[in-house]
Amino acid sequence: MGYQKIFSVALGLIFTVTGAGAPCVFASDPPPEDGGGSVAVRLHLTDGPVPSGDPNAAVWDTIQPAEFKLAPQVHWPDRIQEVTVKSVKVRGMHNGQDLAMLLEYADPSEDAADAAAIEFMVGDKMAHFAHGQEMLQVEGGPVNIWYWKKEDGKGTDMSAKGFKTIRAQDNQNVSATGAWQEGTWRVVFSRPLQTGDDHDVQVTPGEWRNVAFAFWDGEIVDGAVKEQGSQKAVSSWWYFRAEPPPDNSIYGYVVLGIALAAGFEFFLLRRIRRGNE
Amino acid sequence: MKGSLTKTVILLVGMYVFLKFILPLFTAPLPASLIFLYLALTLASAMIFYTMSGGSLDEFMGPIGRFLTGTGQTGIAGTARILVFVLFPLLVGWQTYTRLAPSDVPPAENRTIHPAPPGEFVGLSNPYERTQNNVMMGKGLYAAFCSPCHGANFDGKGPAAVGFNPPPANFSDPGTIAQLQESYLFWRIKKGGVGLPVEAMPWKSAMPRWEVELPDEWIWKIIMGEYDGAGQSPRTWEEEE
Numbered sequence: 178m179g180y181q182k183i184f185s186v187a188l189g190l191i192f193t194v195t196g197a198g199a200p201c202v203f204a205s206d207p208p209p210e211d212g213g214g215s216v217a218v219r220l221h222l223t224d225g226p227v228p229s230g231d232p233n234a235a236v237w238d239t240i241q242p243a244e245f246k247l248a249p250q251v252h253w254p255d256r257i258q259e260v261t262v263k264s265v266k267v268r269g270m271h272n273g274q275d276l277a278m279l280l281e282y283a284d285p286s287e288d289a290a291d292a293a294a295i296e297f298m299v300g301d302k303m304a305h306f307a308h309g310q311e312m313l314q315v316e317g318g319p320v321n322i323w324y325w326k327k328e329d330g331k332g333t334d335m336s337a338k339g340f341k342t343i344r345a346q347d348n349q350n351v352s353a354t355g356a357w358q359e360g361t362w363r364v365v366f367s368r369p370l371q372t373g374d375d376h377d378v379q380v381t382p383g384e385w386r387n388v389a390f391a392f393w394d395g396e397i398v399d400g401a402v403k404e405q406g407s408q409k410a411v412s413s414w415w416y417f418r419a420e421p422p423p424d425n426s427i428y429g430y431v432v433l434g435i436a437l438a439a440g441f442e443f444f445l446l447r448r449i450r451r452g453n454e
Numbered sequence: 455m456k457g458s459l460t461k462t463v464i465l466l467v468g469m470y471v472f473l474k475f476i477l478p479l480f481t482a483p484l485p486a487s488l489i490f491l492y493l494a495l496t497l498a499s500a501m502i503f504y505t506m507s508g509g510s511l512d513e514f515m516g517p518i519g520r521f522l523t524g525t526g527q528t529g530i531a532g533t534a535r536i537l538v539f540v541l542f543p544l545l546v547g548w549q550t551y552t553r554l555a556p557s558d559v560p561p562a563e564n565r566t567i568h569p570a571p572p573g574e575f576v577g578l579s580n581p582y583e584r585t586q587n588n589v590m591m592g593k594g595l596y597a598a599f600c601s602p603c604h605g606a607n608f609d610g611k612g613p614a615a616v617g618f619n620p621p622p623a624n625f626s627d628p629g630t631i632a633q634l635q636e637s638y639l640f641w642r643i644k645k646g647g648v649g650l651p652v653e654a655m656p657w658k659s660a661m662p663r664w665e666v667e668l669p670d671e672w673i674w675k676i677i678m679g680e681y682d683g684a685g686q687s688p689r690t691w692e693e694e695e
Contacts, residue, residue, distance in 0.1 A: 312648045412618075
């Protein structure tokens with residue numbers, strides 16, 4: 178009884194065919210929750226040096242930015258209901274050694290207290306986007322914050338684990354430069370991908386990690402700085418990844434897959450023919 | 455049992471249409487992986503059914519076997535056969551490529567939206583009476599504390615909603631508070647995003663932990679105001695059983 182024998186083979190075939198076809202047939206799953214903006218920042222791989230310290234380098238304009246909406250920080254006190262920076266465009270580059278990220282955002286006035294920050298999780302522990310605040314059922318980790326303020330004229334490498342714990346690190350690994358022009362800030366942060374410092378995010382090409390952003394409009398309104406401390410524009414976690422080097426072994430696997438499938442067809446046919454005899 | 459293969463194909467197509475298009479009219483759409491699983495199960499059942507009903511496996515497999523071997527084929531059937539033999543390896547190759555190719559899309563995250571609450575928050579009932587006054591007070595507190603994210607219209611579209619992923623819940627959607635009991639809301643509002651278990655990814659949630667700012671009484675009244683304003687009513691114990 179040939180058919181009895183090939184029963185499982187045929188079942189396997191059908192499952193493979195439907196399994197392979199399923200992603201195209203069923204590709205209409207609800208899209209991920211992304212609110213219409215970008216979901217991830219891509220650090221483009223380049224051969225040359227990354228444009229650290231140069232927010233206006235021409236090469237930045239060759240990169241398609243990711244764009245993230247920002248909210249007034251109303252998650253914890255002290256809150257703020259209305260902020261200046263409504264969204265940010267983010268571009269990134271790395272060369273296997275160093276990385277640079279450019280934040281571009283609208284702010285009508287250039288002020289000494291204008292500031293921007295990028296936040297990362299450190300290590301493998303998940304950390305809450307609000308300064309790694311305590312979670313009740315999950316043991317969280319710390320966050321690494323790269324902070325730039327116009328009047329400092331440099332970047333500061335910071336750590337936090339919980340509200341009111343933020344402080345500058347002993348080991349400073351981050352540099353930052355800002356340039357304001359016609360109502361737009363362009364701030365570039367840079368750092369080596371790996372720092373060997375346990376308090377820092379370590380960036381491995383090919384690996385997805387989380388990232389969040391914050392901005393302060395330092396304009397003086399009625400004698401006080403408009404946005405400072407927890408009164409800022411924020412995002413929650415999004416993603417970023419340093420582009421991995423191209424991997425040509427993929428094509429080898431594709432050829433292998435085709436060969437295996439063809440071999441499978443050949444033996445299946447032989448089986449059925451034998452069964453029929 | 456003539457045409458058992460045809461019957462099975464019709465069954466599968468019908469099943470697909472049902473799962474994909476008809477079911478979502480009544481409930482949330484099924485994820486593709488689940489639809490695929492159900493179809494695979496249906497197919498396996500059909501094959502087992504035909505095997506069990508004795509000898510008819512030949513009829514079931516016969517057309518497939520004849521098609522694949524090309525027995526007595528001419529014209530279109532022959533072309534189709536060759537097409538299948540060429541397309542299958544290409545499909546496998548393409549599938550291998552899309553699985554391995556570097557993607558700019560971060561890995562899909564399956565966040566559980568309504569995880570089980572801790573035991574101490576199961577079965578509590580609102581200790582405050584649903585009076586006009588209490589509902590009004592709850593709505594006032596909602597406007598002050600919740601509307602920046604969840605929106606003055608309870609639709610999750612407050613002025614601060616845009617920066618957050620996941621977005622603030624839309625209470626007028628039948629998929630949120632209408633599915634939940636008041637005691638569940640009491641837990642979520644008191645403990646906030648950071649109170650969620652790991653499968654709900656507490657590190658991503660912007661929902662504040664209100665117990666540090668609001669007394670329980672206010673939270674219970676906010677719950678009343680929230681249901682009233684959103685035009686929903688809480689799920690009750692009776693419906694649960």
